[in-house]
Every structure is written in C-alpha cells, then in structure tokens.
Amino acid sequence: MKQYTIFIPLNPQAWNTPPYFIGRRGGKQIVMSGRDEENHAFKEAIKEELIKAKAEMIEPPYEIELYIWRKIEHGRKAVDLTNMQKLIEDSLQGTVIDNDRNVVKFSTTVVEQTPDSPQFFIVTIKRVDYNIKQFVLDNLNKLFGPVVSYLAQERINGVRLADQAQQFARHIGNSWPPK
Numbered sequence: 001m002k003q004y005t006i007f008i009p010l011n012p013q014a015w016n017t018p019p020y021f022i023g024r025r026g027g028k029q030i031v032m033s034g035r036d037e038e039n040h041a042f043k044e045a046i047k048e049e050l051i052k053a054k055a056e057m058i059e060p061p062y063e064i065e066l067y068i069w070r071k072i073e074h075g076r077k078a079v080d081l082t083n084m085q086k087l088i089e090d091s092l093q094g095t096v097i098d099n100d101r102n103v104v105k106f107s108t109t110v111v112e113q114t115p116d117s118p119q120f121f122i123v124t125i126k127r128v129d130y131n132i133k134q135f136v137l138d139n140l141n142k143l144f145g146p147v148v149s150y151l152a153q154e155r156i157n158g159v160r161l162a163d164q165a166q167q168f169a170r171h172i173g174n175s176w177p178p179k
Contacts, residue, residue: 002058002059002126002127003058003124003125003126003127004053004055004058004096004123004124004125004126005122005123005124006049006050006053006055006122006123006124006125007120007122008046008049008120008121008122008123009049009119009120010042010045010046010049010119010120010121011070011071011073011119011120012068012069012070012084012087012088012119012121013038013039013042013079013084013087014079014080014083014084014087015039015083015084015086015087015090016036016038016039017036018033018034018035018036018039019033019034019035019036020032020033020034021033021034039087042087042091043087043090043091046088046091046092047091047094047095050092050095050096051095055095055096055125056096057095057096057097057098058096058097058125058126058127059127060097060098060099060102060127061102061103061104061127061128061132062097062102062103062104062105062125062126062127062128063103063104063105063106063125063126063127063128064089064092064097064103064105064106064107064123064124064125064126065106065107065108065123065124066085066088066106066107066108066109066121066122066123066124067108067109067111067121067122067123068081068084068108068109068110068111068113068121069111069112069113069117069118069119069120069121070084070110070112070113070117070119070121071114071115071116071117071118071119072113072114072115072117073115074115078113079113081108081110082108084108084110085106085108088121088123089103089106092123092125096125097125104128104132105128105132
C-alpha cells in the first residue's frame, strides 16, 4: 500500500473567502470570485514541501490523517479545524491526490494552537485498500449502536423506513425540520 507521512514545517493557515466582484458573462452581470493570494501562497509552499519529500500521486480513494500544531500570530485569533483542514486538503490536490472528492476518510486533530505553539503539521495520505461501504456495513452495530444500525441496514438494503425512523425520532425527542 502506497502511503506518505510528511512533516510540513509551516504554520497552518485557515482557508479565507476569496474576493468577489461583479463581472460579465454572456452580456449579463454575475458575481465572480478571484483568488485569495494568502491562500494561494500557502498552498504553493505546501506543494514545494511535498516535492522536496519526493511525494508522488497515489491512486484513489484516499484516507488522510492530519495533526496540527499552530502558532497564533500576534493580532490573530485561533481558527477552526475545518478551515485549516480545507486549505491543506486543497494543497494536496494535484501533487499526491488527484481530486479531493476522492477522499473517503479524513481525520484532523488540532494538537496545539497557542501563541507559544510550534509551527508545523504532519499529514499521512494513503490509498484505501478496503471497500469502505462493506467496512461500514460490517461494523454498523459497533460504530453506531443497535437502533441506528438496524435503521441504516434496512435503508441500505432498499427498504424505506422513513415512517418508522420519524416515529422513533419523535419518541426520543428528535425532530426535523424544527417547528
């Protein structure tokens, strides 16, 4: 199984919303987005580190583990895990993964995020060599508990249990959409 575990000596950054502007397409005004230069520079720096590590493209599907140590720079705030994860995942695309839509499992842990934290992250990328759907089916009870396991198994097998699921949800106090 092809797998990389790579130490990246960069301070993890959060994904930023790109700049938006009004442009024209087909004679109509539309909202268009530009490129966030800070995000772009960070992604390019990650790609350089991957090239230095001699990392090569792995065949999909992918499983990624990410461990983050982030130094909060003066005047900045802590950022949420998913914004850091998204920018790093985008950076892997085209170097070690072909497309982020082929990531079937992603685990991120923020180990430390303080003004005194070191600045790096460790990422492991590997090809998933097992059938993820079969793995979940085989482990439904252990993963989700007997009631959810039963409902999911019936739905996966093509039996529609919407009425029973709603009835069960009302019994335990869940409701969607909210009233």
